[in-house]
Amino acid sequence: MGGDVDGYGDLIAAEDVLLFVNAAITATGQREFHAGAAEQQLSLSFLHAYMLGNYREPYAAALALDINDHNAALIIRGLLESAAEATAEQRRTEGRLIARRLALLPPQRVYRLFGELRRAKVNNRRTRAILREWLAARPDQTLDAVKYRAGLKQALRHAHLPAAAAETGAFLFGPAARGRFEAPLLDAWRRAHYQQSALYELPYTVAEGFARTHRIPRATFLERITPQLTRLERLRLQESARGAGVDSVRADAVELGRMPLTRLASYVLGLAPADRLARRTELTAALRTAARRAAGAEAGQWGRVAAVLDDSFSSSGSGAKRRRPLAVALACHFLLEALAGRYTGLWTSGRTDALLARPTGPTPLGRRILDALDTAPDRLLIVSDGWDNAPPGLAAEVLRVWRTRLDPDHRTSIVHLNPVYDAEGFDVRRLAPTVPTAGLRDAEDLPALVEFARFAEGRTDLTELTAHLAARTARFLAGPGSPAGRTTGANSEPGEDT
Structure with a gap:
């Protein structure tokens, strides 16, 4: 009896961790199509408090996963505010994870985080050491002094640190006292x-x-x-x-091809249809170049792939995240084309020209899933917010019958990828219990999330999940790149909340 109870507890713990990871990938506390910002923030705050209080080690390990920057900052703040509750070993691991993740966050977000810690009066020795190391690693403190003047000034004061150069310190704390500055950027600001x-x-x-x-x-x-x-x-x-x-x-086309795939898809969708048509060759080439780069060594290795892509009206997102779900679907379309040996992409609207995608109409996921399964794919990917409504529930029934009666041996791998957080359910909305669902922020994360989705099939063993998190943590701490290959340079300004 005790073993059964322990096994059930492990299953609950694994589901809690998976639920949080999905939220940390998709939720940014901003308004979505079906929920307001206040609901999002309340739901997300509860999840962070629950995870920090009950699963501290997996909570910290989430920093090594493909979570978005908003949640990474919340995790770092939570860990630093509750440092007294951690063991010495936990603090060592957390310190390495925090330092690594801070190096990958946009600098303006890091300065904002340091400001929040200052206001919360979090100024323990570990916090000061982490702040000092991050500032020391900045490639150009002169540039930071100009671009993030208030943030850098507060950070130096909070940690009781001197500026990297005396002139930078004078610029931050007493610019009026200097007639001119030797550093060209500082003097340009003065002039x-x-x-x-x-x-x-x-x-x-x-x-x-x-x-x-x-x-x-x-x-x-x-x-x-x-x-x-x-x-x-x-x-x-x-x-x-x-x-x-x-x-x-x-x-130009070369610059467009160098853009991250999902950002490029957002840009394309922001163009008028006439402009997309006029620049079809240029835009398609750029999207395919970005997709091949994101696919990497896996390009062409996925066999027969079918995708059901949601371009219903709800993919328009919200004022805070305009067309974000549709941009993710468009980026996934080009990435899956690059990953597949043979690819079929089906939009819920029935549209066949991906470049002219626009949010419109209901969400007939069930019908499109049937069409996709007719192609006998090795893999079926469904990119949707999960609001199946034409007719309601058809997708769940199709997937249930397929998995339980027609393909119980899982000859076709099916994964649902959802780019939208459901505040009411504290998770991303699922289509069917028989099909794993994973949160998706950027299309570039898709290959890793398809691998991770096997843990979301309802039979997850906590030991196996913990081992996976440990392996991801080790790779994250050892590798030079970010979890999803996303970095933000010192002189870049992200155009959206990531």
Whole structure:
């Protein structure tokens, strides 16, 4: 009897961990199509508190997985605030995980996190050491002093640290006392207060504020600041610049192909259909280039693949995450095309031109799943928010019959990937108990999440899951790249909350 009770407890624990991982991948505390921001934040706060209080080690290990930056920052804050509750061994492992993850987070998010720790009066020795090491590893503190002036200033004060250079310290804490600065970037910031030409020597995000102060016309500003734009800024500003009559802010095909796949898909969906048609060759080539890069060594190795891709009206997302679910589906379409030996992509709308995808209509997942299974795939991937409504419940019934009667031996691997967090259910919405569901933030994470989805089939052994987390943690701490290959440079500005 005791063994059965222990086994049941392990099953519950494994399900709790999987539920949290799905939430940490998809939820950002922002409004979704079916739920408001307040609901998202309340649901997510409960999950973090529950995991920290009951499963501290898996909670920390989530930093090694493909979770989004919002939840990574929440985990780091939770671990540092509750350091007194951890054992010495836990603190050592957590310290390494935190340091590694901080190195991969966008710098503005890290400075925001340090500000939250300061306001929460978290200033123990480990926190100061982690902050000191992160600041020491920054490639250019002069750039940080200009771009993230308030954040860097607070961080140095909070940890009682000196600036890397005396001149940087003077810039942060007493710029008015210096007539000029030797560092060109610092002096450009000083001169930009009264000299318009100096602002074009600054990073775009800093120069934009000075441009408003000097009342410089938008078109003039964009034309002259173009050389300072990062690749992501150029991509984000391209259409608005063209609307202002500025053609110099343009990402060419090579630059587009270097963009992360999901960000590129978001950009494509932001273009008018006429522009997509006019640039079909360029945009398709860029998407396929990004997809091949994301596929890596697995390109062409997945055999016969079919995908059901949700472009129903709910894929429009929300004002905070505009067209995000559809962008993930579009990116998955091109990635699966690269991974497959033979690929069939089916959109819920029946549309056959992926480049012209738009959110429209109901979600007839059941019918599209039947169509996909007719192609006899080795793998079936369903990318959807799980709101099957045309007719309701058909997808679950199709999957149940297929798995229990027609394919009990699992000749066809089926995985549901859901890019939307369901605040009410504290998880991503599932289609059927017989099919594993995993949260999906970026299409680039798809291969790893398909592997991870085997733990979500309802028969997970906690020991096996713990071993998987330990292996991922070891690779994360040893490897040079991020969990999903995403890094944000010092001079980049993410265009969305990741």
